[in-house]
Amino acid sequence: MKHEDRESDAAVRAVAERLGRAAAERIDVERTAERVLARLREDARRVRRLPRWVQPTALRIAAALVIVAGVGLVVRGLWPVPDRPVAAEPTSGELSELSVAQLRELLGAVDRPAADQDVVLAQDVGLEDLSEAQLRALLASLDGTVERGG
């Protein structure tokens, strides 16, 4: 640090040391002590007058509970709560309620082989497998799609 820097630092410091000295000297220390004690006594009286549940510790616990509840509400408001699962409507059609004929029909439907149901899997079919009529129908349906999209 340069010499002149040290000097100017010392000058600032010297002024700072004087700051507030006069104001501090004018304070009546005894009177200040009496007033502080009077306020502390008043504090103590006020705390004694409070019902037990309003004592500082109880107030702190109550404040903590309020904060926890508040945070809970906020989180609940921000967090998307999944819809409550809806209980399945009880079905009226129990197996025991079906007639013998209905049961036979149901068993027949379950036993029927997939080939009987004319199901053709898309990956098994190429354009060359389609008949002329089917190709025309396909082209017509594609034209319709293009027209609707256009």
Add this chain to the structure above:
Amino acid sequence: MPDVEPAAAPPTDRALIAAWQGGDERAAAELVRRHTRALARLLAGAGAPEAEVDDLVQETFIRAFRALDKFRGQCQFRTWLLTIGANVLRDAYRRAKRAPVVPLATELAATAGDPHDHAEASEAEARLQDGLRALPRLQREVFLLRAQQGLEYEEIATALGTTPGAARVHYHHAVKRLKERMQ
């Protein structure tokens, strides 16, 4: 010649705090007597209007006594008290913003000596106070605790919740800006 008993050493702040916590009002009064002037100097130096210094001192002591359970002796009681005083002053400024009060910048005390010298001294103090008001809070508090109260950086850092290195940097920034103001 009768033996003269050596005067008992005055009780430490820590002992007075313990006594007050045990219900001894005299201990609280002694703490107020010990630290009132240092606290008043800090408040006045930081720009508190002189008419309000007494009230601010009382408010600081009340807050300190109410919070004594939190004082763990991490720094001196006086240092802790001074930082509470700085907070009290800041709160007072916030309130004053709603109802502005013009702070008295200059000391008006009549003292013996050359009036011309005193006028110069007052002017320098007024300029320093203007400069202090323009500083960021931490710089101002570190500067006052160091330059006016003569505290060590370690003590200041503990009281303000920073490091001694950071306190040193704040102090040097403050001095640099204050010198510019005062030239």
